[in-house]
Amino acid sequence: MTTTVPESQPRSAHQHGVRRIVLPVAVVLTVLFCLAPILWQLLTSFKTDAAIAEIPNVYFPRPDQLTLDQYQKLFERRPFFNYIFNSFLVSLASTVLALGIGAPAAYALARLKLQGERIMLAAVLIVTLFPPILLFLGLLDIVRYFNLGNNYLSLIIPYTAINLPLTILVMRSFFQQLPKDLEDAARVDGYSTPRMLLDIVLPMTIPALATTGILTFISAWNEFIFALTFITREDLKTVPVAGAQLGGASPFEIPFGPIAAATVLGTIPLVLLVLFFQRRIVQGLTSGAVKG
Structure with missing residues (x-):
């Protein structure tokens, strides 16, 4: 004699839960991908020359690496x-x-x-x-x-x-x-x-x-x-x-x-x-x- 164990969660509910996780992650990754060059240019415009030339790259500068000199030089x-x-x-x-x-x-x-x-x-x-x-x-x-x-x-x-x-x-x-x-x-x-x-x-x-x-x-x-x-x-x-x-x-x-x-x-x-x-x-x- 065999018994059937009912599924604890319907497949549709499982798919809905996956969609609720995947969709926000995909949106966040897409936004970051589009905004990354803009953010990079914005941060670079506030970096000191030493921070810009530093190797490896300084992606997020420290407070002592921030300056308005680049805008001053521009004008x-x-x-x-x-x-x-x-x-x-x-x-x-x-x-x-x-x-x-x-x-x-x-x-x-x-x-x-x-x-x-x-x-x-x-x-x-x-x-x-x-x-x-x-x-x-x-x-x-x-x-x-x-x-x-x-x-x-x-x-x-x-x-x-x-x-x-x-x-x-x-x-x-x-x-x-x-x-x-x-x-x-x-x-x-x-x-x-x-x-x-x-x-x-x-x-x-x-x-x-x-x-x-x-x-x-x-x-x-x-x-x-x-x-x-x-x-x-x-x-x-x-x-x-x-x-x-x-x-x-x-x-x-x-x-x-x-x-x-x-x-x-x-x-x-x-x-x-x-x-x-x-x-x-x-x-x-x-x-x-x-x-x-």
């Missing part, structure tokens, strides 16, 4: 606030132009029945997939022809053109999800097209504008090749170029500390921008229609 060697201003001006101008041109174009593609609409959308998509580096030689010839070298326009115009297709695609998708009944009701109430766009459509598109604008701003802020080539004047350089061209006291010295400080200072504006518009970004990514 003594270069006018870094001027570089931040240049990056901010170029990025903001290109973002405003991309939204100002791309949003109306996206609305027209979403609402109007245009001849060749599919061809235009295909062209916009192809340009979006086109690597910007392949435009370098052509843009260089244009900058030379119009004598735009060492001018903010030599960066603002290419950045606007490069980010415009993405702006059009994102905004068109958002406009397509907006209820057209609101626009029809506004026209019945006597709204003109410009007034309807400003008073009704624009408030509903602010989340999408914020999301697209931040993507455009970050792309322009981090761009390196065009800024390195089209701008050679020291007082017009942007943060990525200035940080890459930091030099030491001698040709054989690599200033790891000031470079890390430049990286931190160049990233802080982007972090503050994302934190400030965090709610708008989430709304732009998760919503696209007004539910009544």
Whole structure:
């Protein structure tokens, strides 16, 4: 005679317990993997030169190995606030132009029945997939022809053109999800097209504008090749170029500390921008229609 021993715990409960352990561990490891380079740069910017050069590496410096000298050296060697201003001006101008041109174009593609609409959308998509580096030689010839070298326009115009297709695609998708009944009701109430766009459509598109604008701003802020080539004047350089061209006291010295400080200072504006518009970004990514 045989007896059957019942299982003390169902398999589903066991799997649920494993999932509760594995999932948080995986999330923590993923976050650490993503934040490790940022944390490394941040700690390096506060280390003394001796701690940076010490072997084996000092991953977590002691209090006596922390200093603000790297930031002091950075501002003594270069006018870094001027570089931040240049990056901010170029990025903001290109973002405003991309939204100002791309949003109306996206609305027209979403609402109007245009001849060749599919061809235009295909062209916009192809340009979006086109690597910007392949435009370098052509843009260089244009900058030379119009004598735009060492001018903010030599960066603002290419950045606007490069980010415009993405702006059009994102905004068109958002406009397509907006209820057209609101626009029809506004026209019945006597709204003109410009007034309807400003008073009704624009408030509903602010989340999408914020999301697209931040993507455009970050792309322009981090761009390196065009800024390195089209701008050679020291007082017009942007943060990525200035940080890459930091030099030491001698040709054989690599200033790891000031470079890390430049990286931190160049990233802080982007972090503050994302934190400030965090709610708008989430709304732009998760919503696209007004539910009544």
